[in-house]
Amino acid sequence: SVSWSSESVAGVNDRAQLAEVERTMRIRLATHFARLGVTIRDPETCYLGADVTIEPDAVIEPNVHLRGKTTVRAGARLDTGVVLEDVEVRAGAVVKPYTVAQKSVIGEAAQVGPFSHLRPDSVLGPDVHIGNFVETKKTTLGKGSKANHLAYLGDGVIGEKVNVGAGTIFCNYDGFQKHTTTLEDGCFIGSDSQLVAPITIGKNAYVGTGTTVTKNVPEDALAISRPKQENKLGYASRLRERMRALAESA
Numbered sequence: 001s002v003s004w005s006s007e008s009v010a011g012v013n014d015r016a017q018l019a020e021v022e023r024t025m026r027i028r029l030a031t032h033f034a035r036l037g038v039t040i041r042d043p044e045t046c047y048l049g050a051d052v053t054i055e056p057d058a059v060i061e062p063n064v065h066l067r068g069k070t071t072v073r074a075g076a077r078l079d080t081g082v083v084l085e086d087v088e089v090r091a092g093a094v095v096k097p098y099t100v101a102q103k104s105v106i107g108e109a110a111q112v113g114p115f116s117h118l119r120p121d122s123v124l125g126p127d128v129h130i131g132n133f134v135e136t137k138k139t140t141l142g143k144g145s146k147a148n149h150l151a152y153l154g155d156g157v158i159g160e161k162v163n164v165g166a167g168t169i170f171c172n173y174d175g176f177q178k179h180t181t182t183l184e185d186g187c188f189i190g191s192d193s194q195l196v197a198p199i200t201i202g203k204n205a206y207v208g209t210g211t212t213v214t215k216n217v218p219e220d221a222l223a224i225s226r227p228k229q230e231n232k233l234g235y236a237s238r239l240r241e242r243m244r245a246l247a248e249s250a
Contacts, residue, residue, distance in 0.1 A: 033060075055091075079113070087118070090126075104136075107143075125160070138178075139170075142185065155197065158183045165191035165209065172197045184219070 011017065029050070030043035037056030040046050047065040054060070055074040064078050068086035072078065076089045081098040089095060089106045096113030103120035106112055110128045119137035124130060128141045131148035139153045142160035147153060151164055155172040158164070162183045170181040171194055179197035183189065187201045190209035201207060202219035210226050217223040 082113075119154075153181075155179065156181045156183065159185035159187075159203070161186050162189070163187075164189045165193065167192040169194050170197060171195060187217075 026047060027043050029048040029052075030040045030046045033048070033054045034040045034043070038054045039057075039059040041060065042062040045062045046060055049067045049070070051069045052066045053069075053071045054066075055072065057074045058072045059077040060072075061078060061080045061082075063081050065083040066072070067084065070084045070087050070089075072089045073091040073093075075092045076095070077093075078084070078089070078095045079097045082095050083100045084095075085101070086103045087101045087106065088104075090108045090110070092109040093106045094111045095106065096111065097115075099113035099116045099118070101112075101116075101118035101122070104118040104122040105124060106118070107124045107128055108126040110124045110126065110130075112118070112124065112130045113132065115132045116130050117135045118124075118130070119135065121138040122136040123140040125141055125143045125145070127144045129146040129148055130136065130141075131146075133149060134147050134151045134153070136156075137154040139156035139158065141147075141158045142162070144160055145158050145162040145164070147164035147168070149166045151166065151168045152170060153164065153168075154170050155178050156170050157180060162185070164183070165188075168189050168191065172178050172181065181195050181197045182200040184201060184203040184205070186204040187206070189195070189201070189207045190211065192210045193207050194212045195201070195207075196212065196214045199213060199216055201213070201217045201223075202221065204220050205217045206222045207213055207217065208222060208224035208226065211224050213223050213225070
């Protein structure tokens with residue numbers, strides 16, 4: 001006679017039974033990788049697709065979802081709430097909580113998140129930092145480049161050791177076509193800048209905070225477009241009185 005476990009021969013007749021057999025398969029896959037040397041913190045909440053690959057010494061925290069042909073290389077760490085689909089996470093990378101990525105590459109020793117979104121064709125090189133509330137799409141970043149907070153980088157080519165300040169936007173769409181923004185090695189983009197593509201910022205150039213860039217910036221140049229600040233002394237109290245009177249009359 002041949003004996004089988006009840007889990008192996010379980011049938012699926014409704015959605016409740018489907019959930020039960022899916023849970024069995026999830027735990028089976030998580031156990032498989034754990035026995036190969038992967039740290040799976042909580043197999044009960046680890047969701048792994050059948051085509052996922054995880055190398056030994058990777059760390060998977062609770063509530064991680066890996067879908068499609070996602071690959072996690074040795075020494076990488078995926079923190080709580082990460083959702084990856086068709087993504088390669090290379091050796092030593094750290095993906096922080098609640099990062100979402102599709103069809104992208106996260107380079108060696110890169111750091112992504114928390115709350116980052118890598119849309120398709122995002123390619124992060126080694127030691128790249130993509131921080132909280134940064135969105136990338138069809139953009140490559142060279143070794144050591146950083147965009148640590150609150151930026152949209154779409155259709156971009158970013159060189160090595162580039163710093164992109166908070167609030168920077170690649171204005172890549174004119175309503176009809178997508179255009180490319182190129183940031184060459186070593187350039188610095190000040191916070192709250194808008195780069196209107198197609199545009200190139202030259203090597204080691206500097207874009208001042210709050211600048212709207214509409215034409216190419218040469219190598220080692222400073223681009224700045226900012227109205228001159230004017231301080232009207234004593235005006236704040238008069239403004240408050242006027243606004244209070246308007247409110248009372250309304």
